[in-house]
Amino acid sequence: MxxxxxxxxxxxxxxxxxxxxxxxxxxxxxxxxxxxxxxxxxxxxxxxxxxxxxxxxMIVKPDWNIPPVVGENGTDCVVTMETTVERDFGDLLHFTVQGRTPPKRKVLLVAPMSGHYATLLRSTVISLLPDVDLYITDWHNARDIPVSAGKFDIEDYTLYLVDFMRELGPDTHVIAVCQPAPLTLAATAYLAEEDPDAQPKSLTLIGGPIDPNATPTEVTDFGHRVTMGQLEELMIQRVGFKYKGVGRKVYPGMxxxxxxxxxxxxxxxxxxxxxxxxxxxxxxxxxxxxxxxxxxxxAVMDMPAEFYLSTVDRIFKSGEIARNEFTVKGKAVDIGKITTVAVKTVEGTKDDISAPGQCIAALALCTGLPDSKKASHLEEGAGHYGIFAGKSWRTNIRPLVLDFIDANSAPEKATGANTGTNPRGAASGKPKSAA
Structure with missing residues (x-):
């Protein structure tokens, strides 16, 4: 109490x-x-x-407020949102542009569950809508989820992503921003072994902590500094009587x-x-x-306690993704099983949340993937927010990501070169990205 x-x-x-x-x-x-x-x-x-x-x-979920998209004939096409998959802890939303033939590029944008709503990616959504048929993960505020819905940890999160990818089919291109990057990589590896035909065409990981210890930051230092007992005692509370999730353990948004x-x-x-x-x-x-x-x-949201604690313990402290030792429901997930999904990483030189080196570590884990299907980009002068929503995203990164998607949209037998740059080069042992 x-x-x-x-x-x-x-x-x-x-x-x-x-x-x-x-x-x-x-x-x-x-x-x-x-x-x-x-x-x-x-x-x-x-x-x-x-x-x-x-x-x-602080207690209001922001509206999407997506402006109309200019159609082929120059008219404004209204954007509406439809729920494609509805689940207890998060939905799969589809942005439908009325009166427009859906673009060939089908993209799943995986939003973070890190304290803010998916609307944090509003500017990212607005920038992508003219060129892609866009879906996004819309995670729910844990305070509004009844205790009867059960727990939700990083394994459940991964399985949600697996289900969303299956729903959208193999012609999908996935973009994961920040926190979900390691779990999206794990979900792709899970599909590679369990349901290869449901794998996406490409996977773009933006500023995610694949290997938090590759370049430590204040965030990773905090994860190592505190014990799990301290975290649970200091950060976890039960939802109060005002909300539907009364009694649920959460990491409160406040x-x-x-x-x-x-x-x-x-x-x-x-x-x-x-x-x-x-x-x-x-x-x-x-x-x-x-x-x-x-x-x-x-506008902040409560996170399920199990999700927050398992993220700190298994992603930051134990480094299960970085060591390729992640498991889902007792089954090992081998990232080396990814052999057909093109993978691109994006980092910013001034990112103080997921510093350069943390995200590109994903390419070394994809041991079953040929170098021709790996790419990376390091954006000079960009901070964490800039690589997915700021000027750097709009002017430099977004075009590169769309080119990468186009280069990997052809049937598997006609594998083409990928677009991207790898500033670390082959001398460091990292794979080069094709021009």
């Missing part, structure tokens, strides 16, 4: 701050104060507006958010101070840069 009490205490604090913000906004907007303009009242109103919005966004913010506390503090000043001066807008970023950044 003490964990449920802690969860409800955090929700009470959030709710109270939202109420204080709303109260300050209402008081500062009182018509009588307009008779005697006072900068203090303006600042109180501005503080209330920013505070209410900030704490309210606790995750406090960790995110603490990593760059001064930057966030200055951002909110400046936003309050802009609101007070009447320079802010509903969809300004600050609100667009923080509406997404502050």
């Amino acid at each position: 003490r964990y449920m009490a802690t969860y409800d205490m955090m929700e009470t604090i959030r709710n109270t701050n939202q109420w204080l913000g709303a109260s300050a906004l209402a008081l500062g907007s009182y018509p009588a104060f307009s008779m005697v303009p006072n900068p203090t009242i303006e600042w109180m109103r501005a503080w209330g507006e920013v505070t209410e919005r900030t704490f309210q966004r 606790l995750q958010l406090s960790s995110f913010i603490s990593m760059n506390a001064e930057t966030h503090m200055l951002a909110f101070r400046d936003q309050i000043a802009r609101v007070a001066r009447g320079e802010a807008a509903e969809h300004d840069k600050h609100n667009k970023f923080y509406d997404e950044y502050l």
Whole structure:
């Protein structure tokens, strides 16, 4: 019960701050104060507006808000979302562009389950929609999943991906962003042995911790520094009485958010101070840069406790994927069994979450894959967010990924060269990517 009490205490604090913000906004907007303009009242109103919005966004799942796609005849085609596969812990969504013949490229975008909703990849989705028939994994907030649905750890996650790939068929190209990269690689290897005909055509891994110890970061250091007992005691709580998942053990989104913010506390503090000043001066807008970023950044979701703990233990501490010793339901998953799926890795030189070297380790694990079906790209000057949603993604990485997909869309008997670059070269023992 003490964990449920802690969860409800955090929700009470959030709710109270939202109420204080709303109260300050209402008081500062009182018509009588307009008779005697006072900068203090303006600042109180501005503080209330920013505070209410900030704490309210923490429990709201953002809308996709996908703009229309320009059709072949120049008309705007509305984008709708349909659930292709519905499961307890996550769905497979399909972005349907009305009035358009589906492109030949069919892509499964695997979103992270790392504290934020799949909408974190909104800009990635928008950039891909004009050129691909796009599907995405939409993971659910654990607080809304009844305890009767059972557990969900990294093995269950892997099997979800296996089912999604089977549903979409062998003409699919998979793109995994960040956290799901090692488990997507494992799911592909699982299919290679269990159901080869359901394997995707290609697999692109972007900034994922395949081998976290290849280039340690603050994230990997934390994983080694704490014990599993400490993690479970400090991070895991039971969902409170307000939600459907009451009693479920989770790593709360609010606790995750406090960790995110603490990593760059001064930057966030200055951002909110400046936003309050802009609101007070009447320079802010509903969809300004600050609100667009923080509406997404502050919207956090609870992770199932089993998933969080097994990720830290088996991916970061034990390195089961990096050592090719991962198992699913007691069955060994051999990444060397991948022999036909082209694999490409993407990294950024300034990525402080999954540093260069962690993701490209996937190519060395694919011992059964010829060098002609391996590719890698290292984006100069790009951080973690930039390699899948920023300027680097739009201008450099996205075209390379689409070229890689096209190069591996032909029937297996007509295997072509892959597009990509490997800045490490053959001298390091890493496979070269074909031009």
